[in-house]
Amino acid sequence: MVNADKLRLGVNIDHVATVRNARGSAYPDPVRAAKLAEAAGADGITAHLREDRRHIRDADIDGLMASLATPLNFEMAATAEMQSIALAHRPHAVCIVPEKREERTTEGGLDVAADDNRLAQFIAPLAAAGCRVSLFIGHEPRQIKAAARIGAAVVELHTGAYCDHHYEGDFAKRDAELAALIEGAALAHSLGLEVHAGHGLTYDTVQPIAHIPEIMELNIGHFLMAESLFVGMEPAIREMRRLMDEARA
Numbered sequence: 001m002v003n004a005d006k007l008r009l010g011v012n013i014d015h016v017a018t019v020r021n022a023r024g025s026a027y028p029d030p031v032r033a034a035k036l037a038e039a040a041g042a043d044g045i046t047a048h049l050r051e052d053r054r055h056i057r058d059a060d061i062d063g064l065m066a067s068l069a070t071p072l073n074f075e076m077a078a079t080a081e082m083q084s085i086a087l088a089h090r091p092h093a094v095c096i097v098p099e100k101r102e103e104r105t106t107e108g109g110l111d112v113a114a115d116d117n118r119l120a121q122f123i124a125p126l127a128a129a130g131c132r133v134s135l136f137i138g139h140e141p142r143q144i145k146a147a148a149r150i151g152a153a154v155v156e157l158h159t160g161a162y163c164d165h166h167y168e169g170d171f172a173k174r175d176a177e178l179a180a181l182i183e184g185a186a187l188a189h190s191l192g193l194e195v196h197a198g199h200g201l202t203y204d205t206v207q208p209i210a211h212i213p214e215i216m217e218l219n220i221g222h223f224l225m226a227e228s229l230f231v232g233m234e235p236a237i238r239e240m241r242r243l244m245d246e247a248r249a
């Protein structure tokens with residue numbers, strides 16, 4: 001049944017590590033941030049170990065695995081190195097994302113349709129190790145169908161374009177993206193996929209996404225960390241939680 005459970009909030013703590021790495025210091029500690037996020041109501045913690053280790057590092061993943069009370073959603077590119085790290089840790093969830101060195105953030109979704117054989121082989125050992133495998137994709141039906149075909153448990157729909165159009169003031173494009181996300185979530189659910197969403201979400205953009213009944217989890221990072229600078233992490237997360245619950249009610 002759709003929408004039987006509360007919409008989960010996964011808090012991405014990557015940018016705590018970005019601030020730490022800017023000075024090469026030992027602080028702020030992303031593990032401490034993750035524990036505060038849990039205390040503020042996060043249902044899980046997300047961390048992206050990038051190939052270039054620009055924010056989260058291997059030792060952070062060790063620390064998160066050792067100290068979290070909630071599930072870790074380990075974001076990673078589909079590379080042999082990341083696969084062996086995931087298999088060593090066996091986090092609750094592994095979210096496969098496309099990764100380019102030159103990008104500032106994850107710019108688009110995975111092209112599962114074009115890379116289905118390789119991705120099917122890539123995710124099989126992760127699923128066999130007990131990780132819930134999620135694929136970060138756009139809302140295009142061919143990507144959603146390909147994700148179901150290769151045996152992913154979860155798809156995370158990329159909300160970045162929807163959020164960008166909102167802040168550019170192009171509301172026609174924003175609404176078209178939202179309509180496509182609504183359709184994509186329904187299609188994914190009908191194919192037996194659990195549906196998550198994320199990227200770029202803020203207080204201004206979260207509610208129409210939280211309102212989509214098939215979506216079970218939102219993963220939010222950059223905005224929450226930015227807002228935490230002004231109000232602190234717990235109030236920032238609690239306000240996001242409140243907006244999500246209000247949209248869902």
Ligand code: PXP
Binds near residue numbers: 095136197200219
């Ligand atoms: N979901 C995925 C798969 C991501 O790659 C990211 C960014 O790391 C997020 C969610 C969170 O995006 P943001 O930091 O913009 O909230």
